[in-house]
Amino acid sequence: MKFGVVVFPGSNCDHDTYHVISKVIGQPVDFIWHRQSTLNDCDAVILPGGFSYGDYLRTGAIARFSPVMGAVKEFAGRGGLVMGICNGFQILCEAGLLPGALLRNANLKFICEHINMRVETTDTPFTNRCQRGQVLSVPIAHGDGNYYCDAATLAELQRENRIIFRYADAHSNVTKESNPNGSLENIAGICNRERNVLGLMPHPERASEMLLSSQDGRIVFFSLADTLAELAKAS
Amino acid sequence: MSLASLLPTVYCLLPTAHMKAKIYVTLKPSVLDPQGKAIHHAVETIGYRGIADVRQGKYFEVTLDEALSAAEARTAVERMAHDVLANPVIEDYRVELDSESAS
Numbered sequence: 001m002k003f004g005v006v007v008f009p010g011s012n013c014d015h016d017t018y019h020v021i022s023k024v025i026g027q028p029v030d031f032i033w034h035r036q037s038t039l040n041d042c043d044a045v046i047l048p049g050g051f052s053y054g055d056y057l058r059t060g061a062i063a064r065f066s067p068v069m070g071a072v073k074e075f076a077g078r079g080g081l082v083m084g085i086c087n088g089f090q091i092l093c094e095a096g097l098l099p100g101a102l103l104r105n106a107n108l109k110f111i112c113e114h115i116n117m118r119v120e121t122t123d124t125p126f127t128n129r130c131q132r133g134q135v136l137s138v139p140i141a142h143g144d145g146n147y148y149c150d151a152a153t154l155a156e157l158q159r160e161n162r163i164i165f166r167y168a169d170a171h172s173n174v175t176k177e178s179n180p181n182g183s184l185e186n187i188a189g190i191c192n193r194e195r196n197v198l199g200l201m202p203h204p205e206r207a208s209e210m211l212l213s214s215q216d217g218r219i220v221f222f223s224l225a226d227t228l229a230e231l232a233k234a235s
Numbered sequence: 236m237s238l239a240s241l242l243p244t245v246y247c248l249l250p251t252a253h254m255k256a257k258i259y260v261t262l263k264p265s266v267l268d269p270q271g272k273a274i275h276h277a278v279e280t281i282g283y284r285g286i287a288d289v290r291q292g293k294y295f296e297v298t299l300d301e302a303l304s305a306a307e308a309r310t311a312v313e314r315m316a317h318d319v320l321a322n323p324v325i326e327d328y329r330v331e332l333d334s335e336s337a338s
Contacts, residue, residue: 058322065319094322101324108269148266148325182267 001228003029004042006072006088008063013049013085013205020208021046025221034066043228044081045072047088049141049203059102059144060090069095081125081224082197086142089189089199098192098199099157100149106182110143114214115180117188117202118168121161124191125227126198129219135172136165136216138202140180145201147183147190157190165189165200254299256312257331260321261292295320308332 003021007014014031021029030040034052039045052063063069069091076082076097084092092098105111114137119130130136149157157163165188169178179186181201189200204217262268268290275289297315299308312330321328 057320061319061322093324099324101322103266103325104269106267106269108273146267150265150324182269 001027001043001225001232002041003027003224004032004039004045005029006032006034006045006047006068008034008050008052008066008087008091010052010054010063011048011050011087013087013203016203017046017048017085017205020205020218020221024208024218025225027225032068034063034068037067037071039068039071039075039080043231044083044224045075047072047082047084047091048205049086049088052087052091055144058094060087060092060094063087063091064095073097076192076197079194079196081227083126083220083224084197084199085203085205086140086145086201089201090144092197092199097197098190099153100147100190102144102201103146103148103182104144105142105146105180110141111145111180112139112141113180114139114207115188115202116168116170116178117165117200118172118174120163120166123161124164124195124198124223126191126220126223127164129223129226133172135168135170136202136204136207136219137170137214138204138207138217139214140202141206142181142201145181145183147187147201149184154184157187160193162191162193162195163187163189164191164198165202253301254303254305254308255333256295256297256299256308257333258295258297258312258316258320259292259329259331260295260316260326261328262290263325263327266325293320305332 005014005017018029090102093101116135119127119134122130166174166186167179167188168174174186191198204220207214207217271290316328
């Protein structure tokens with residue numbers, strides 16, 4: 001199996017993501033430059049955090065037109081696993097691979113702190129190693145993480161069990177106080193209908209080693225690796 | 236030199252028409268605008284009275300190549316507004332087109 005980490009001009013979490021996959025998860029990983037039109041035969045692709053194109057126009061609005069996004073869309077269309085972290089989530093929404101949009105944080109501040117996110121469902125390739133209701137301590141670092149969608153989209157996400165992570169307190173309660181940015185229904189991460197594309201605002205790659213005070217985030221990468229291993233066995 | 240031979244030179248000195256498109260991008264009414272609220276609060280603090288609401292949007296000016304017809308220009312700009320300048324999930328847009336002489 002091989003992972004790919006896409007690099008846009010302005011991505012800054014690409015190396016952290018690469019490091020976790022390579023050294024913590026112990027899997028082969030490649031960088032994929034945004035101008036490439038192929039994905040180097042990767043089995044899972046990650047759009048990392050950062051400030052692609054300086055967040056000009058809107059966060060992720062220009063990155064979605066990068067040549068590599070054609071390949072990412074095609075890959076996702078045939079069931080390939082795609083995870084967008086922070087700016088990656090924003091790019092996936094702008095590209096239409098995930099519904100809704102990420103707005104300016106409700107309190108207008110850039111928030112850089114550890115939060116707790118609750119796992120809402122283990123029925124995804126990204127959370128299959130988790131327990132339902134499990135709380136992961138993971139940092140956020142964003143100014144535009146306020147998830148918004150219209151009422152019809154929210155109903156669809158709920159009906160199809162596609163809200164994957166929600167901001168919660170340390171005891172697994174979803175509360176207003178535990179919501180750092182005003183996101184609708186405390187939504188921290190969602191997936192697409194086919195469940196092969198995930199977007200989340202928190203940074204699991206910054207919580208994969210105790211050196212950074214939490215290794216809760218590694219479970220997302222291990223879940224992905226497990227899924228790829230199962231897929232390889234089945235083929 | 237005859238007057239007739241001067242005409243081509245004079246014609247080149249006339250101003251050419253470049254169409255300008257103005258695109259207004261605003262948040263949909265259902266979307267929260269904390270920046271607008273912050274501005275509202277700020278202007279009230281300064282002393283302005285009678286301000287019921289403030290919402291912040293974006294404004295783009297696009298100057299078009301003179302080779303495009305008005306219809307082609309409008310089509311191009313509408314598509315650019317829909318595909319790039321606005322995010323239709325959260326924003327509405329309005330396009331205004333006017334021909335004016337380049338200065």
